[in-house]
Amino acid sequence: MFTENPYLVVSLVLFLIGCIGVLTRRNLLVVLMAIELMLNAANLAFLSFTRSSPALAGAGEETMRRMFIDGNVVVFFVIAVAAAEAAVGLAIVVALFRKKETVNLDRFTALHQ
């Protein structure tokens, strides 16, 4: 499938880069950016499946059109939810920075104080 759909390889590598970023970075802002990167990798995979997927083999024009629209709508929703996530996430970063004067993830250890 990777040879027929090279977008999947790009999507996989982008997702892994984002994943490694989330796991290794201690800067809260960069971790948020890495999460955005992973969401985009998933979007790319979604869209590539609208053009090349086992479900499309032998499908007629109508099915193809319908699957294309479904994939597009899902990606549209993901983008909108990611925008909401970014807004709330950044507001939390600002609130945390006001309290602790740092964006170092290792410093945010307390649940309550």
Add this chain to the structure above:
Amino acid sequence: MESVVFWLLSATALIAAVLTVTRKNPISAALSLVVCLVAIAGLFATLSAHFLFVIQLLVYAGAVMVLVLYVIMILNLRDREMRALGISKPRFLLAIAAAIPVVIVLVRIAGGSGGRPAVAPPDDLGALPALAEGLFTRYLVPFEVLSVLLLAAMVGAVVLAMRKF
């Protein structure tokens, strides 16, 4: 021609993504992410998703990244702190070790024989009217729920950022 564009955009996206997670300065990371998102928007266009190409540029590379840059500049991090917050070597090795099984599993799942569509895609596949019709008929309820979610997120962000601790 199409594959040249694809590889160019992919290479740009991947290099910019690596820069995003490795830069110490969050501003350079954010600007690399903008480049990466624009390249991904280009990949969307090569998949004939013209609407999402524009949305990706407007919402992601535009609105979200401006918000991120704005917050970075508001926080006004000191140099000393940024240097301390680079990538940590032991964690990097652990993350690579954790990523290897994930790659193996994903490659095994997706590496099977898939199929390209047997017929060529219709010429007007990326046409906006069809997409709009899907969005406002079959997906009308999720669409309306989404607008409520965005409103809730907006109010939540304002309340969180204004609150005094």
